[in-house]
Amino acid sequence: MIKELRSRYPGKSRSWVRRSLRRFLSNDVRTLGSNAWVVRGEPSMGDRLPQYIVRFINGKYVCDCQMTAWSSSREICTHIGAVLISQLYEEFMKTTYAAIVEADCVDNELIILGNNEVVVDRVAQGGATIYVVRTRQEATIKALLACNDEIRELIIGTKPMKGWEVMKVMRSNTAHPQ
Numbered sequence: 001m002i003k004e005l006r007s008r009y010p011g012k013s014r015s016w017v018r019r020s021l022r023r024f025l026s027n028d029v030r031t032l033g034s035n036a037w038v039v040r041g042e043p044s045m046g047d048r049l050p051q052y053i054v055r056f057i058n059g060k061y062v063c064d065c066q067m068t069a070w071s072s073s074r075e076i077c078t079h080i081g082a083v084l085i086s087q088l089y090e091e092f093m094k095t096t097y098a099a100i101v102e103a104d105c106v107d108n109e110l111i112i113l114g115n116n117e118v119v120v121d122r123v124a125q126g127g128a129t130i131y132v133v134r135t136r137q138e139a140t141i142k143a144l145l146a147c148n149d150e151i152r153e154l155i156i157g158t159k160p161m162k163g164w165e166v167m168k169v170m171r172s173n174t175a176h177p178q
C-alpha cells in the first residue's frame with residue numbers, strides 16, 4: 001500500500017509518509033461527507049487545532065492548516081496524507097469483480113460487446129498486453145479480442161477480487177527502478 005502511495009505521490013519524503021501513516025493508524029481520520037474528512041489534531045505532531053478539515057475541491061485536496069497566514073506550505077500536508085491513505089485502504093480492501101485477459105500479440109484490442117458497465121484497463125507488459133476487466137457484480141461478458149489480424153471471440157467471467165489484487169496486476173509492469 002505504501003508502494004502505491006509513493007507511486008502516486010512520488011515527490012513525498014519518507015517522513016511525510018511516516019507521519020501520514022501514523023495519523024491514519026491512530027484512527028485520526030473520519031469521513032464527513034463525500035468530499036470532506038475530519039482529521040484529529042495531535043499536539044505531539046505539532047498541531048495547534050483540535051481538528052482539521054480536509055476537503056477535495058476542484059480536483060485538489062485542501063486542509064485547514066493551509067489557511068493560516070504563517071503556513072508556508074501549499075503542499076500536501078500530512079492531514080491530507082492521512083486522508084489519502086485511508087482512501088487507499090478502502091480501495092485496497094474493497095471487493096471488485098474482475099477478470100484478467102492476456103493478449104500475446106503486439107497489435108491488439110479488446111472490444112466488449114453490449115455491456116457498458118464494464119471498465120477495461122490496458123496494461124502493457126513487455127511485448128504482451130494484459131486487460132483488466134472489471135464489473136460491478138460477478139458477470140459473464142462477451143468480447144472480441146483482436147490480435148494482429150486475427151479476431152477471437154471470448155467469454156469473460158469476472159470473479160470477486162480484492163482491490164489490492166487488481167492493483168497489483170495493474171502495477172505489475174510499471175518497473176520502478178529501486
Ligand SMILES: [Zn+2]
Pocket residue numbers: 052063064065066077078079080
Ligand atoms: Zn493539514
